[in-house]
Amino acid sequence: MASSNNYLFFLGCAIPYRVSSYEVSSRKILAYFGIEIVEMPEFNCCGLPLDAIDHEVMLLLAAKNLAHAEQQGSNILTLCTGCAGTLKKVNKLLKEDNTLRQHVNEHLKEVNLEFKGTTETKHLLQFLKENIGIDKIKAAVTKPLTNLTVAEHTGCHLLRPKQFNNFDDPENPQILKMLINATGATCLEYVDETECCGAPSAGINDKFALQLARDKLDHIKAVQAQALITICPFCHIMYDTNEMRIAKLYNETYDIPILHYPQLLGLALGLKPDELAFNDLKVDPKKLLEQIINP
Amino acid sequence: MTESSNICSQTCLENQSIKTSEIDSQFKYELVKLSGSENFLKCFQCGTCTSDCPIARYSDNYRPRTLIRMATLGLKNRVLNNDTLWLCAACFKCSDRCPQGIEVASVIRVFRNLAIDTGCIPQVFKDQIGAIFDSGYAYKIPESRIKKRETQNLPPLPKCNTENLYRLLKNTKMFKKIQLYGEVPNGLKQ
Secondary structure: OOOOOOEEEEOOOHHHHHOHHHHHHHHHHHHHOOOOOEEOOOOOOOOHHHHHOOHHHHHHHHHHHHHHHHHOOOEEEEOOHHHHHHHHHHHHHHHHOHHHHHHHHHHHHHHOOOOOOOOOEEEHHHHHHHHHOHHHHHHHOOOOOOOOEEEEEOOOOOOOOHHHOOOOOOOOOOHHHHHHHHOOOEEOOOOOOOOOOOHHHOOOOHHHHHHHHHHHHHHHHHOOOOOEEEOOHHHHHHHHHOHHHHHHHOOOOOOOOEEEHHHHHHHHOOOOOOOOOHHHOOOOOHHHHHHHHOO | OOOOOOOOOOOOOOOOOOOHHHOOOOHHHHHHOOOOOOOHHHOOOOOHHHHHOHHHHHOOOOOHHHHHHHHHHOOHHHHHOOHHHHHOOOOOHHHHHOOOOOOHHHHHHHHHHHHHHHOOOOHHHHHHHHHHHHHOOOOOOOHHHHHHHHHOOOOOOOOOOHHHHHHHHOOOHHHHHHHHHOOOOHHHOO
């Protein structure tokens, strides 16, 4: 296994395409804890979107990324739950199935790469818990967000299918809640916490996608959450970009800001909203920020 | 059936009675050989997959249990020429909760992989295939975004060697079928 402190930063496609606020805020908090970030030497899509078209293409795209990391003697740190789920899954499948590994390596030979199974992929959530530690995060908080009550949305691909998730309970996920509590904020419980955000249906049936996002917003509104905390670019787009559209479509009012977890943590660490790209959010976080800064 | 913008030319046959002539008795044996649907014949039709499915909650037509039953019966054409296949959100609840240990979402994925033979796939996938062959990224990242990275003090995006991608994927089924999907991605016009 690659040395545990050596991580390549796997950005994925959705973040540079639409959600740079997640990247900005993540890099800020990782730097705060002195984590050195190394960029991928070469990159391609993790493969997830093309699994629907050709499973083999997904395996090859993921394996190529894993093999690049292996060549560098590094592990992978991702911000996207889709990338994390895919890279973890393919890593496990190829490590455990010799026939499949040989098959994939036949293809990888074409590009002078080989999958050996010497790297590990972690999503930011797992990295924060295991490589930094909740206690250390709690101790670093200088501006505890004690007057804030929020809801969490961990999303699907980090937790399910369960055989590829080695760190949290897919039916009752706890890690994001623990990380939220570490900032001093209170994390509320609500109906259908583990329900899908709807993002994978966008572009195929937008109505279903928006209905799923609406359900979530209704459920967190019912418990009076002041913000929803996400850890995935797709979930964030579903709620932040679409909140106003959903409100209009279903004649509702929400005004619930959708924050990336690193933005929440950043505030608790005393970083300024500007440094954490709060001005990139579609749902105006001004009222929330005023309340945090001048309680 | 307009829930997935009429991807296939064929309309939904679910409500028409089954004719023996449309049964392909070999279909289930094809499926048990494929990774993801190996054990789908263990399905005893309890319906846990459908009752836990967030899409089935809103869709009048998408029912994973029904798709699996149709496959068991050999109704290959009804399963593969079926717009509802593309509605699965891949949340994997069905896979995690199936009491028979069937990875239901993977079975649906196998159906989709077989359905690409018809060339009938949603536009969103065609766009992603094109973008990946052009740049390695699943979306065409606008120039404005790349410029904005500088003002946000973000490093340049990692590059993809698209020639390597071409070499890596040239023997896959997707690559061979790509002509069926309409316009050939720019990255492949060489």
